Amino acid sequence: ILNVEQSPQSLHVQEGDSTNFTCSFPSSNFYALHWYRWETAKSPEALFVMTLNGDEKKKGRISATLNTKEGYSYLYIKGSQPEDSATYLCAFNTGNQFYFGTGTSLTVIP
Amino acid sequence: DTAVSQTPKYLVTQMGNDKSIKCEQNLGHDTMYWYKQDSKKFLKIMFSYNNKELIINETVPNRFSPKSPDKAHLNLHINSLELGDSAVYFCASSPTDGGIGTDTQYFGPGTRLTVL
Numbered sequence: 001i002l003n004v005e006q007s008p009q010s011l012h013v014q015e016g017d018s019t020n021f022t023c024s025f026p027s028s029n030f031y032a033l034h035w036y037r038w039e040t041a042k043s044p045e046a047l048f049v050m051t052l053n054g055d056e057k058k059k060g061r062i063s064a065t066l067n068t069k070e071g072y073s074y075l076y077i078k079g080s081q082p083e084d085s086a087t088y089l090c091a092f093n094t095g096n097q098f099y100f101g102t103g104t105s106l107t108v109i110p
Numbered sequence: 111d112t113a114v115s116q117t118p119k120y121l122v123t124q125m126g127n128d129k130s131i132k133c134e135q136n137l138g139h140d141t142m143y144w145y146k147q148d149s150k151k152f153l154k155i156m157f158s159y160n161n162k163e164l165i166i167n168e169t170v171p172n173r174f175s176p177k178s179p180d181k182a183h184l185n186l187h188i189n190s191l192e193l194g195d196s197a198v199y200f201c202a203s204s205p206t207d208g209g210i211g212t213d214t215q216y217f218g219p220g221t222r223l224t225v226l
Binding site: 034042043044045046049089091096097098100102103 | 114150151152153154155166200213214215216217218219220
């Protein structure tokens, strides 16, 4: 069993604040790292797929970085809005297996 | 337009029954998956099919049998349901090869199964 850990487990921020959270994964057998956004009562929605050490991806106010050597990825949200409230999941991909973290639950308070 | 759909959305049944959950994708993807979200909110892959062929079969009881009549459908049949099967089951699809590489997966809305 492979451990993919996300921290913090939950987070409350004020509207307008910027925030970030972490996905930690094994540094061996790395193939890709996926980030998903999962709103309550909906299905996970893909944000990023990252493959190369040092990768940075951006989608609007959300961005992510990847360090495969030390086994972590950061997700950043700039100027959080209430609609950003969701669980953010990362998934570590070895090329033939997918391992999800338990997610970081973000609540943005208006 | 629904990309990945699952039916039913909720399923409540008695222990020992046999039930099926259907999944359909209209994205033209080659690969489909079933995931189980357990009580700790982990998403665990159960099966993956590529062009109707099984490519991942995680350690799940053989009471669970996926069936892929064509590449747009991957149904999950569960025999002799047990209390521990209660969970949310998600179907997903991705464009190519096992999709386990760098392909983005598109998830269905989930089916909440409750076994009484």
